[in-house]
Amino acid sequence: MGAIWAVGETHSKEAGSRLKGISHEVVACGQALAESLGKPLEAVVFSAEGRGPAEAAAAKEIARVRLIEDPGLDPYTPDPYVAALRQAIEAEKPDLVLFPHTYQVRDWVPRLAAALEAPFVSDVVGHRVEGDRVVFTRQPYQGKLNADVAFVGAPPHLASLQAGAYPGSTAAAGDQPAEIIAQKVDLSGVESRTQVLETFQAVADKVDLSRAEIIVAVGRGIGKQEKLTVVEELARALGGQLAASRPVCDNEWLPMDRQIGSSGQTVAPKLYIAIGISGAIQHVVGMKNSGTIVAINKDPNAPIFGIADYGIVGDLFEVVPALTAKVREIKGAT
């Protein structure tokens, strides 16, 4: 019987080679599956140098940590990662290998799946166990529908978990640290074809939206840059910050430092007004913890209404000016 593996992700050397917090989310899911399926859970941790990230994983309730240590693993590039985990999986034959659905995982795990001819269910938000079969839930069609998906054929099976789907805080700690064993891989014949030139953070004129108490966010429903004034006026009337979903910034209607979501900022203001935003998961992960969420959208089936407290179904060019006028009225009165 093969084990379940929870594969962690490690920060780069510059960022201290620490185990990323999202790794504990993978352990949390792995613990639930290990319990239901009666299989051992093992963590797999990559390190360019040292046992630090493995020790962080070993604090959780798991059978053991497999540490893959090689200087070729920093900086991250896909070729050595694919080669290392492929060797480990072929040697140890786990049944199910779980990953966090990070940008880095998206950059190498599909290649691993093709190399192993292993099915890979990506971006999972939940699961259930039916007998000895795992059924994963995904959110296709931009979150408009859920899909229950199962593997066909023999293991190994791969799956990646959406950030936040399994809170890392629910990963149980062990009574004592789990054993750490060196997982031997041979990367001597693997030369990374990727050459890393520079890693940098875009900081110019960064607007910190995380401190805003009120955010008025606009999505592709606005249609044109010239029409942004209608939402700018609402933001001004409320004394709030203007923000946007990705398509608005992709079109350069607003600068990227106003972007909320997985590739932008994460916010939790007391009031978040989403205007013309359908509520694709990439946006929702950046604002779902807001206090009160208002959605204004012409499509009554838009997923944004599924996380909103208040909704108005209608033409934003009618609703938003009416809202601005009403806000001005009450602000003027107090």
Place this chain on the structure above:
Amino acid sequence: MKIVVCIKQVPERDARLKIAEGGASIVEQDVATEINESDQYALEAGLRLADSQGGEVVVACLGPDRAEEAIRRALAMGAARALHLNDPAFQGGDGAATARALAAAIRLEAPELVLTGLQSDDAGWAQTGLLIAERLGLPSATLIMEVEPPQDGRIKVKRELEAGWFQWITLPLPAALTIQSGIYPVRYATLKGIMGAKKKEIRKLAPGDVGLAPEQVGRAGSGTEILKLYVPGKAKAAQILQGDAATAAATLVDRLQKEAKVL
């Protein structure tokens, strides 16, 4: 340089989706479609390289007859010709089965660069580009936000990392890239382009034409199976405020003041 760009035809963003009988697919009839958003950006990136470096963009698309509409649009934007993997055997495949078929078709072209979008707006696997790269033995990079012209057999690209971080890397050609939405403004098809597209070649391919057996592609060639599609339960039941714009706006302000106490 020869560049293959993979495109997928997907339902329009605002399309109302209905679940088909059997519960594992959507009703495709009468659903408006478009080229998957990040694939449009991949096409734009490919066309820019071909414009500046010379060469041609070949579009590869797996889909039924209706996908010809998406292919014609890509040809109207400037692609030179197209490969259309169109056969009943291709239908219902997951990312792995689709990538197996696309990789086999792309191998016939031996391009210097393979571009795909980052992920599809319908299935959203975010895998196909890399599955193709691995099958063709090409180096790869994902979430590309800038592409520089190749130099000395290598291509320099900017990757988007998480939380506002970016990275410049180089890869040897031939290579495969998945393109992030927003890389460059996507061009419109001109009237001349639309007229010209009607004469461009669309080569229809069945599994046998790319050296595959029917059971290696489509549903039969998939490693995963959709058991059920359904409308997700709502995390919250939003209060939908009724009435005309002025009435709904007034109700909202009242609720935000008295109920949510945030104004």
